Amino acid sequence: MPWSRGMTTTTHFRSCPLCEATCGVAITVEGDRVTSVRGDDDDPFSKGYICPKGTALADLHDDADRLKRPVVREGDSWREIGWDEAFDLVASKLKAVRAQYGKHAIAIYQGNPTAHNLGLLTYGQLLLRTLGTKNAYSATSLDQLPHMLAALMMFGNQLLMPVPDIDRSDLFICLGANPLASNGSIMTAPDVKSRLKAIRDRGGKVIVLDPRRTETAEKADQHLFIRPGTDAALLLSMINVLFAENLVTLGRLPANGLDELRRVATQWTPERASRVTGVTTDDIRGLARALATTKRAVLYGRIGVCTQAFGGLAAWLCYTINALTGHLDEVGGLMFTTPAVDPLPLAAMLGYDGGFDRYRSRVSQKPEFGGELPVSVLAEEIETPGQGQIRALITSAGNPVLSAPGGPRLEKAFAGLDFMVSIDPYINETTRLANVILPPTSALERSHYDAALNAFAVRNVAKYSPPLFERAADARHDWEICLALWTRLGTPRLLGPASWLVQRLLGKLGPEPIIDLALRTGPHRLSLAKLRAAPHGLDLGPLEPRLPKRLGTKDKKLELAPEVYLRDLARLEQLSAPASGLVLIGRRHLRSNNSWMHNSERLVKGPPRCTLMIHPDDATARSLVDGGTARIATPTGAITLPVEVTDTIMPGVVSIPHGWGHGRKGVKLRVAAEHAGESVNDILDPAQIDQLSGTSALTGQHVEVSRA
Numbered sequence: 001m002p003w004s005r006g007m008t009t010t011t012h013f014r015s016c017p018l019c020e021a022t023c024g025v026a027i028t029v030e031g032d033r034v035t036s037v038r039g040d041d042d043d044p045f046s047k048g049y050i051c052p053k054g055t056a057l058a059d060l061h062d063d064a065d066r067l068k069r070p071v072v073r074e075g076d077s078w079r080e081i082g083w084d085e086a087f088d089l090v091a092s093k094l095k096a097v098r099a100q101y102g103k104h105a106i107a108i109y110q111g112n113p114t115a116h117n118l119g120l121l122t123y124g125q126l127l128l129r130t131l132g133t134k135n136a137y138s139a140t141s142l143d144q145l146p147h148m149l150a151a152l153m154m155f156g157n158q159l160l161m162p163v164p165d166i167d168r169s170d171l172f173i174c175l176g177a178n179p180l181a182s183n184g185s186i187m188t189a190p191d192v193k194s195r196l197k198a199i200r201d202r203g204g205k206v207i208v209l210d211p212r213r214t215e216t217a218e219k220a221d222q223h224l225f226i227r228p229g230t231d232a233a234l235l236l237s238m239i240n241v242l243f244a245e246n247l248v249t250l251g252r253l254p255a256n257g258l259d260e261l262r263r264v265a266t267q268w269t270p271e272r273a274s275r276v277t278g279v280t281t282d283d284i285r286g287l288a289r290a291l292a293t294t295k296r297a298v299l300y301g302r303i304g305v306c307t308q309a310f311g312g313l314a315a316w317l318c319y320t321i322n323a324l325t326g327h328l329d330e331v332g333g334l335m336f337t338t339p340a341v342d343p344l345p346l347a348a349m350l351g352y353d354g355g356f357d358r359y360r361s362r363v364s365q366k367p368e369f370g371g372e373l374p375v376s377v378l379a380e381e382i383e384t385p386g387q388g389q390i391r392a393l394i395t396s397a398g399n400p401v402l403s404a405p406g407g408p409r410l411e412k413a414f415a416g417l418d419f420m421v422s423i424d425p426y427i428n429e430t431t432r433l434a435n436v437i438l439p440p441t442s443a444l445e446r447s448h449y450d451a452a453l454n455a456f457a458v459r460n461v462a463k464y465s466p467p468l469f470e471r472a473a474d475a476r477h478d479w480e481i482c483l484a485l486w487t488r489l490g491t492p493r494l495l496g497p498a499s500w501l502v503q504r505l506l507g508k509l510g511p512e513p514i515i516d517l518a519l520r521t522g523p524h525r526l527s528l529a530k531l532r533a534a535p536h537g538l539d540l541g542p543l544e545p546r547l548p549k550r551l552g553t554k555d556k557k558l559e560l561a562p563e564v565y566l567r568d569l570a571r572l573e574q575l576s577a578p579a580s581g582l583v584l585i586g587r588r589h590l591r592s593n594n595s596w597m598h599n600s601e602r603l604v605k606g607p608p609r610c611t612l613m614i615h616p617d618d619a620t621a622r623s624l625v626d627g628g629t630a631r632i633a634t635p636t637g638a639i640t641l642p643v644e645v646t647d648t649i650m651p652g653v654v655s656i657p658h659g660w661g662h663g664r665k666g667v668k669l670r671v672a673a674e675h676a677g678e679s680v681n682d683i684l685d686p687a688q689i690d691q692l693s694g695t696s697a698l699t700g701q702h703v704e705v706s707r708a
């Protein structure tokens with residue numbers, strides 16, 4: 001729109017919903033155009049920091065490829081239809097499937113942006129979790145499931161995941177995370193770089209264990225290479241040292257399982273673990289001693305620890321080792337938050353109350369977790385005929401074709417469904433296979449409160465973001481889409497005679513009153529009005545000890561050695577010194593966000609980022625040169641990528657980022673198509689999982705690399 005008289009420039013303070021850091025942004029608007037997005041200097045938590053993705057908030061809003069109205073697929077082309085027509089169509093198709101095949105024939109898949117979207121966290125769960133299907137899937141089993149399982153088993157609630165008290169720690173051991181690229185995960189901490197620097201400035205130490213000398217490792221005091229998939233062995237041997245050298249201190253926390261831990265750790269001497277992990281015995285002992293003897297210290301493990309063959313064990317041991325060294329629930333250690341909106345009672349109300357292995361998947365008997373099955377079985381549950389076969393799919397804020405191993409198999413399975421609907425703003429690798437796409441408003445057109453991520457923030461904070469732009473009359477928020485489907489699908493019948501009233505009421509309300517009520521009844525006794533009066537957000541102080549009160553375990557004790565893990569340790573015996581050949585790891589880049597932000601020119605410009613990183617020795621052995629092309633193959637498939645030869649990666653390991661592969665036919669992402677890359681999940685084998693938890697093994701799979 002051209003500038004015209006009466007058009008004023010205004011600045012608005014919001015939080016960025018694109019990653020877990022929840023940075024405060026100052027958005028300058030002229031008329032209906034965003035003219036700049038900067039960091040909000042007065043945000044008490046992020047203090048002016050933003051990353052390049054924050055700036056791209058405007059690109060997403062203005063993206064010409066973003067859908068504004070529902071579309072229905074007719075062969076290879078799409079036709080816009082009205083909202084009511086779309087809702088009626090979707091509801092009738094889903095109801096028909098349900099009537100003919102039963103409720104488990106409708107599968108759901110919820111993706112990562114759910115956690116950043118108030119409407120999907122509330123009304124989305126209302127729709128999707130009341131469908132009553134066992135075929136519920138999400139990005140959880142590609143991500144933090146092992147942390148949630150450990151929280152459930154050890155602390156009695158799957159949402160009770162502790163976070164590193166990074167601002168008061170004097171030793172930060174970082175295992176399988178690269179917060180300088182990811183901006184932190186299950187550690188909401190804007191500007192991690194400055195927070196890590198502050199540790200060093202106060203005389204503390206940062207140590208990174210990673211198969212790659214990452215951006216975070218470059219800024220650390222020490223970096224140690226560790227072989228992919230061997231973290232459980234490392235941690236057990238550190239625990240072995242703690243017991244052997246009498247360094248175990250549980251502190252004030254009542255706990256069960258100490259003797260069992262001592263027993264299982266005796267099997268894993270530093271010598272044995274060193275052969276497996278590639279970390280020297282001196283370093284293993286040094287790590288254990290440093291963790292035990294530094295008063296304020298923490299070992300933080302994240303996705304590299306989870307998404308591997310022994311992810312369940314490794315995530316459990318990460319929490320356990322903090323408990324054994326007196327750092328659980330202590331200042332500077334691994335702490336629990338006191339969020340203004342407490343997600344625990346809310347989740348319980350929505351039926352997300354935790355549980356593991358209460359039932360199994362139909363085809364290959366994989367365990368349920370939190371009412372969901374692992375994504376690794378989604379394709380087989382669609383392909384395999386019989387009672388309970390999936391016939392229809394709802395995807396919401398997810399792109400499993402690029403995000404889950406076995407992408408080509410998934411797209412084939414999706415194409416064979418009776419019906420598929422996607423709640424998503426784009427026609428991408430997954431949604432192009434849907435029959436109907438229901439696009440929500442953009443992040444700038446809706447209100448936001450970080451109901452999920454504040455529960456994992458390194459300080460207790462709260463901030464409300466009202467909508468920046470009024471939504472167009474014919475646009476719908478995610479919550480409105482979910483409510484419309486929930487109403488039509490007949491699930492309100494559960495509510496009995498009051499259902500009509502409840503529907504009308506919910507339709508008028510939206511998510512705000514829910515958050516307001518949760519704020520008022522929460523531990524800080526806030527309200528939306530109080531948050532509206534503080535547009536930069538509120539700092540509610542540092543983390544405080546919460547145990548044993550907050551434990552959900554029956555006897556209010558920590559469970560240090562839950563039975564499921566003790567049993568799974570037998571499997572770890574398979575770990576041995578590495579065979580020859582290469583194993584694959586992933587990586588993240590500051591300018592990328594999983595699979596869906598590659599349509600912003602400012603984020604994708606520059607040299608290609610979807611490359612194969614390989615160590616010089618491994619490159620030479622395969623006649624690969626920097627800038628050349630390599631073929632990377634597994635029994636699942638093969639892709640071809642540009643080569644980056646670098647000694648920042650461990651010999652025997654190669655790295656490929658995920659979320660690329662936009663060259664598929666029918667994808668309508670103009671910018672992304674010019675920077676298509678290849679999808680690493682086209683070659684990852686979906687059958688390789690952590691057998692305990694069902695989490696996909698995204699790291700540590702074997703690959704063959706040759707000159708293309």
Ligand SMILES: Nc1nc2c(c(=O)[nH]1)N[C@H]1C(S)=C(S)[C@@H](COP(=O)(O)OP(=O)(O)OC[C@H]3O[C@@H](n4cnc5c(=O)[nH]c(N)nc54)[C@H](O)[C@@H]3O)O[C@H]1N2
Nearest residue numbers: 111112113139142143397398399400403423594595596658
């Ligand atoms: N090989 C490998 N694979 C991985 C990973 C890895 O490290 N390596 N990481 C895994 C991890 S941690 C995760 S979380 C998953 C992510 O996996 P997914 O959640 O399946 O994928 P995303 O790329 O986050 O896709 C998000 C989708 O949501 C849509 N979207 C964005 N905003 C909104 C919104 O506000 N409302 C709605 N309705 N839709 C929206 C986007 O258009 C996009 O289609 O990928 C996993 N896959």
Ligand SMILES: Nc1nc2c(c(=O)[nH]1)N[C@H]1C(S)=C(S)[C@@H](COP(=O)(O)OP(=O)(O)OC[C@H]3O[C@@H](n4cnc5c(=O)[nH]c(N)nc54)[C@H](O)[C@@H]3O)O[C@H]1N2
Nearest residue numbers: 176177178182185228229302303304589590592593594699
């Ligand atoms: N810029 C950007 N930010 C993001 C995302 C993004 O795609 N881009 N995605 C968001 C999402 S959904 C998530 S879940 C978070 C994840 O946040 P992080 O957990 O910080 O994820 P990564 O940056 O992938 O770092 C994982 C590290 O583990 C290492 N690693 C791989 N295998 C192993 C192993 O077996 N053992 C050990 N010890 N290390 C291993 C990898 O080399 C990598 O450096 O990031 C979020 N933030």
Ligand code: SF4
Nearest residue numbers: 016019022023051054
């Ligand atoms: S770090 Fe995350 S929250 Fe902060 S600006 Fe970047 S994408 Fe947004």
Ligand SMILES: [Mo]
Nearest residue numbers: 112139142143
């Ligand atoms: Mo994730």
